[in-house]
Every structure is written in structure tokens, then in C-alpha cells.
Amino acid sequence: MTATFDIAAIRAEFPILSRRVHDGRPLVYMDSAATTMKPRHVLDAMRSFDEQHYSNVHRGSHTLAAEATEMFEGARTQVAAMLGANADEIIFTKGTTESVNLVAATWGRQHVQTEDVILVSAMEHHANIVPWQMVAAETGASVRPIPVLEDGSLDDASARQMLTADIRILAVTHVSNVLGTVNNVARLCAMARERGIVTFVDGAQAVQHGNVNVRDIGCDFYAFSAHKLYGPTGVGVLYGRREMLASMPPYQGGGAMIDRVSFAGTTYAEPPMRFEAGTPHLEGAIGLAAAIEWFRSIDCDALRHHEAELLAHATEELSRIDGMRIIGTSPNKVGIISFVVDGVHASDIGMIADRMGVAMRVGHHCAQPLMDRFGVSSTVRMSFGVHTSHDDVQQSVHAVAKAVEMLR
């Protein structure tokens, strides 16, 4: 039902899309996997909070403090509803990276032991590798990757074999930030659960592509960032199953996370407060709530359909370019296309495309093990947002083709 998906109307909600770059060229923003732009609804909500209701939360008895607390806790409820979780299972963090670090530093230090194995995948972002390596270094455990197949999908057969009893936790991405591959995390989590293995799912690239339900996935932890869901930077979420959070030690010490402080001994608050030391990013949480509200107003099926069409369009057009190699061709993928072109450096393509107004990402995308897997040092990455049109795709492909022509 594409009729209900009015791309022109959606575009009009993003002020930044009217930006012009390099001699007045309209911006073609194809970097939504790095960060999504903010619609007016989100910008307005954050400003209105600052102008009308701003105050610190969870303390003070005055009117603004009560309003701000209500809005902040309302944001938590909003996130919980989006994920199919309870509000007390939602922890506000700085973003996905901090969410991983929180689990690694608390649950990880508590449970990971010498000779344990932390199972990740070869398509992880560094944020879902390095914190585990740090825990492994401290405890004598090791980090092992599930291999990735040539088409960019996870090697399910290996995954099944590798999920053995010595695995302490499975930490895997829902959607690859490079390949666009959507992993069957529900199946992976089910396999892990059967063997008593704890599961962490990195949802940074998943939430902006449609519905995510943590109960359906069956994971113990799920993380994402607001700035990849049309919300602000500096705020993200860690979902933790209630029983998991209840048994975990605090992450950072400070105000708001305590029950009672004395020099004889301090007791800690219940989750989620136990994990939110200090004043949280209030405007961020308000912005995230607005982003969720806004995103939910979009017909999710229509969005998926539109994105699949864009992906098919871009893939077909790019494939016409001589020497084109698309990395990540899994049948189950979102609107992310990584590619290299024979004899042409990715950074050159990125620079020339930028000059033509097309914003794409060039580099290793914080996934060096995956670059090694495919034998490249960097790729160009084109990624779609809700506002991406067929015209954007056309212009991007044109820019890539032109760059290749100039560089050969």
C-alpha cells in the first residue's frame, strides 16, 4: 500500500533536507545508517520541553520538577511500549555503545569467568566487540566470532555448532551496519536459551526499519540509540529482562542510583534507577519519546515496502557500473548498500559524490573484522531513511557513476 506512504509529505517534515551544499546543490542525504535526521516534531518537542517544562527530575516538589519527571518517565513508558517491554526494564544510556559497556561492566564482570567464551559475530560493529574484549582481558575469557557467509548473511550452521555450553553470552547484532543483513535474532536467541546462554542484541541499525519486539526476539538485553531513530544524539536505551537487571550490580556510582547512603555502607536503588547515576539526558529522553511517537505515525508496512523498492532500484542501477562489487547481498536486508569498485578508491568516490551533493559514508564503518572478512580496507556505504526517494537513489547512482568515470 504505497499510496499511504507520501514521501513528499514526509520529506517536508525534515527542515535539514532543504539544505543546499556546494554551489546550491540540494542535499541528497544517504547516510541514515550513521545518524538519522530529525523531523520537526522531534525538534519542537525538545524545544518545548526546554521552554516550558525544564527542570531536574526525581527530586524537588515544585511544579516544573513534577512536570519534567512525568515527561521523563513518560518517555520511558513510550520506549517500553515500543519494544514490548515493561517500563522498569528500560534504562536510559548515552547510546548503544554505553548500553553494551554497561552490560559488559556489570553482568559481564559478575558472570564471565576464565575459559568462558563470549560469542559475537564477524559482522559486529566495534561497539559490540571491544567492550567484550575488555571483559575477556580482565577475566581470562575469550571472544569468538560466528562467521559470515559470502552473501553477507550469518553462517547459521556454524552458529548452531558454536553455541555450546562454554559460551557465557551471545552478543549479536540485529542488523549489520555495513551489509544491511537482518539476522534472525529470534532463532539465535531461542537456540541460546535452550542451552542456558544469555543473549544481548545490538539493535542500533534495526529500530529505524520497523517493529522490534523484545519478547518476540526473546533476548535478555537489547540496545539502541535515539539518533538512529530520528531522535537526538547522546541518548540511547538498554532493555534488560527484569530478572537480569534485578541481579546486576550498579554500573556507575552517584546520585539517583542509591537507596540509602552512609559511611557504614550504601544500598542501591531498584532497576532501572540503579543504572542511571546522575542527572540523565532529559531533553534527549523527551526527544526520543517524540521520535518514537512520530515514527509510529508512519505506516510500517508501507515503509518496508518503499525501502525494499529503493533497495532493488539502487542495487540494479549500481550493478550496471563496470567493476561494481556490492558487499552484502543477503535476501533479508534493509536499505544499506556497501560497495567497492575495481580500480577506484572508495574515498575518491565519496569525495566526488559529496561535491555533487550526495552524502554517503566511506571507511571501515567501525567493522574492521568484517572488512578483513571481505578483503577490503573500506567501502562506500549508501543508506536510506524514511525520507529517501527514488530520485535520491537516481542522483546517488549518477554521482557514483560519474565519479568512476572521472577516476578511471
Place this chain on the structure above:
Amino acid sequence: MTPAMTMAQAANDLVEQFEFLPSWEDRYAHIISFGKTLAPYPEEHRSETYKVKGCQSQVWLHPSVQDGRIHFEADSDASIVKGIIAMLLFVYNDRTADEILGMKPDFIERIGLTQALSANRANGLASMLKQIQLYALALSRRTA
């Protein structure tokens, strides 16, 4: 070998070359063709020691001193970056340390390079220039 032009003359020459190129395509093509003028880079110097840090693409810069002048050899795996380093060397190559350290790199601004390459500002240009200056500084300290 003493270059035919002074650094200032070479810089002005470069600015003029770009003034006659009205379209961005021509300017980029000119940058790319500059890269092709670089002498083949000696494989024995293609090592971590001579890599310029802070570049998105790989850049190698190898200095040697000949008659009190610094001779640079350079290479990059990316064409535009290679062109940029070739342009820098067009001005900076075979100069004395004092000349290099006394040179104000405002010609980069005058060419419009920083603006044209805004997306990769951090990538290379500044790091390459800094590396050239660091080598010059090291040489001037050694001879002081």
C-alpha cells in the same frame, strides 16, 4: 636540485592553474592528473614509518636530504589524495627547512581546495602539510 621557481612563485603558479578551470569537474580532473605526475614511489619505503597518520586513505611520504634541501617522495592509494600531495610537493619539494617553515600555506585557501574538499578536510591535507613541516623542523634542529 634547486627548483626553477621560488616557493611563492610555485604557489602562485598553482593558484593560476586553477583559476582557469571554471567547473568543479575540471578542477578535480586537474587534481587527479597532478597525482599522475608523481614519480613512482620506492617500494622499500612503503612502510608504517612513512605513513601519514590521520588520513582516510593510505598516504606515504618519504623525505631525504640532498644538498641541504628536503626531497620528498610520496604516494597514496586514492587518486584525489595523491593529487593533493603532488600539489603540495609542487610547492614544497626540494626546499630548505627554513623555506618550508617560513612558508604560509595560504595558497591552499586561494585555490579553494579546503572548501572544495570540505567533506574530507581532516583527511589528509592538514596531516600531510604538518608532516612536511615536521620533517623540515627535524632537519633544521639537526643542522642548527
